[in-house]
Amino acid sequence: MKRILTGLKPTGEITLGNYIGAIKQMLKLQDEYESFIFVADLHALTIPQNPDELRDRIKKFIGMYIACGLDPKKNTIYIQSENEFIPGISYLLECTCPYGEASRMIQFKEKSKQNANFSVGLLTYPILMAADILYCDACFVPVGIDQKQHVELARNIAERFNNRYGKTFVLPDALISEVGTKIKDLKDPSKKMSKTEENPQGVISMFDDPEEIKKKIMKATTDSDNTIKYDPENKPGISNLMNILSVLANISISKIEEKFQGCGYGEFKKEVAEVTATEIAKIQKKYEELIKSGILDSILDEGISKSRSLAQAKYQEMRKKMGVTRL
């Protein structure tokens, strides 16, 4: 069975953007593929974190994955930092990746501009991501569009390694869904909805109170045209809400345009608010049950044990091929 893998980094609460861009895709594919999903806590460290808050969030992410419907029987679920072979693999890959290639990554360019004291980890971020993907021979990586370039880098790194040292890695592809690949901030639809955004009014967290979610959607920035038409360039706010509704209610954009022809924004927003709040409320209920059941630790033990044994084998294979073993 082919493998798919994805990860989310615990730099803030899981957002609706993460749910739609990554988790929903995993949900669709978990029956067809052997699925791996993890919390990318080492990636979170590339920007300063409060240790207690980070520790707390890691478990919340795991609980949320399962509450969203990722079945622990079909998914290997684990915490990245518990797999000590991944940083080793990442280092070996770093030594095969030209500095120029890593420093050309859009995310690195943007984030390094925001803070003059950026860490070296910010530069090597996509190589650690390559290690996450390549150790377990994942062929598809469901992500939002912002991570496409990183998956392409992982593929280049794998290809170069295979050419230099012989076939070692499967070449991965990013899996980007047609709709909802970049959910925008509700207050400023020119930028993506992000966990680390300072204004919470633009961001829907999967832990937000359902009534609060409705209010945020009703107050989302739109335009003065008052027609429900998909036009991301000229009507980014409305198009964003259409994307959300399309994915959550599983209806096409053209069907939404048809359904809301002649309706005002208030009526449309009400529907988006209702659908979103209802779906998230259901997930929150499952989350609460799950936390009470106390089964997360055994799921994580099982997940890390499988992840570790695959990574250990890949690490040994790489070391041998690269000449860093005793025999």
Ligand code: TYM
């Ligand atoms: P993170 O936590 O920033 O994002 C997790 C996933 O959510 C997607 N995403 C979005 N999709 C749609 N609309 C949005 N507004 C939105 N915001 C985020 C991201 O594209 C991503 O798929 N680097 C990864 C974490 C990671 C990883 C990996 C992913 C570490 N190693 C290996 C895949 C494979 C990240 O951006 O996390």
